[in-house]
Amino acid sequence: MSGLAPADPGPDRALVLEGIGLRLGGRSLVEGLDLTVPPGEVVTLMGPSGVGKSSLLDFVCGTLDPAFEASGRVRLAGRELTGLPPERRAVGILFQDDLLFPHLSVAENLAFGIPPSVRGRRRRRARVAEALAEAGLAGFESRDPATLSGGQRARVALFRTLLAEPRALLLDEPFGKLDVALRDRVRRFVFDHARARALPTLLVTHDPADARAAGGPRVELSTPGMQQFG
Numbered sequence: 001m002s003g004l005a006p007a008d009p010g011p012d013r014a015l016v017l018e019g020i021g022l023r024l025g026g027r028s029l030v031e032g033l034d035l036t037v038p039p040g041e042v043v044t045l046m047g048p049s050g051v052g053k054s055s056l057l058d059f060v061c062g063t064l065d066p067a068f069e070a071s072g073r074v075r076l077a078g079r080e081l082t083g084l085p086p087e088r089r090a091v092g093i094l095f096q097d098d099l100l101f102p103h104l105s106v107a108e109n110l111a112f113g114i115p116p117s118v119r120g121r122r123r124r125r126a127r128v129a130e131a132l133a134e135a136g137l138a139g140f141e142s143r144d145p146a147t148l149s150g151g152q153r154a155r156v157a158l159f160r161t162l163l164a165e166p167r168a169l170l171l172d173e174p175f176g177k178l179d180v181a182l183r184d185r186v187r188r189f190v191f192d193h194a195r196a197r198a199l200p201t202l203l204v205t206h207d208p209a210d211a212r213a214a215g216g217p218r219v220e221l222s223t224p225g226m227q228q229f230g
């Protein structure tokens with residue numbers, strides 16, 4: 001795992017959404033959305049509640065509820081994702097609820113992110129140790145997640161996602177439950193790591209301060225046909 005020096009973004013590592021449409025029960029939520037998220041850039045997706053932001057992230061991950069009718073294509077690093085099962089997409093996601101396993105230790109939670117292709121107990125433990133160090137959590141390996149602060153939990157959740165070696169990162173209001181001071185530190189931490197790995201990153205948030213901190217373009221989802229870019 002690298003430090004925080006920016007990784008080489010490479011020529012074609014963008015996340016590309018083309019002509020995305022989402023319909024639910026005959027109602028059009030998203031229509032004709034085209035969006036390119038360059039490597040190492042955090043694009044913010046905003047818009048009123050219920051407009052379809054989380055559903056769009058689900059579509060990119062391959063976890064959209066089958067109640068939706070979806071159209072359009074998703075490509076990542078030149079590879080077509082549409083139709084692939086979630087585990088083959090190399091897309092990592094973080095939610096407002098960090099979804100750490102309460103019955104597993106911090107180290108076990110992190111190890112859960114490591115792909116099965118990394119074999120051998122020693123190599124897997126080394127990955128966990130690197131992640132703990134990078135997350136500033138060395139010495140916390142045996143801790144129960146319930147004993148961690150909100151910021152520490154957020155860092156474990158980020159590194160569990162990064163250990164899976166995603167090629168893109170989706171953030172669904174991951175800072176929503178953190179208090180204001182902590183929120184600022186955690187989001188900087190998350191954005192810095194996303195940039196350092198040159199991950200195309202798509203952030204859903206209601207908080208304009210998140211969008212400012214993300215620094216990238218902002219996309220406003222509104223009623224179909226009225227998506228605006230700013």
Ligand SMILES: Nc1ncnc2c1ncn2[C@@H]1O[C@H](COP(=O)(O)OP(=O)(O)OP(=O)(O)O)[C@@H](O)[C@H]1O
Pocket residue numbers: 024029047048049050051052053054055056065067
């Ligand atoms: N599994 C589902 N089955 C039926 N309807 C759903 C399902 N998931 C979401 N919806 C509906 O789809 C619409 C879009 O939901 P979504 O969560 O994508 O909106 P959002 O823009 O992320 O909202 P918020 O900002 O409140 O999180 C909403 O009307 C929601 O009620």
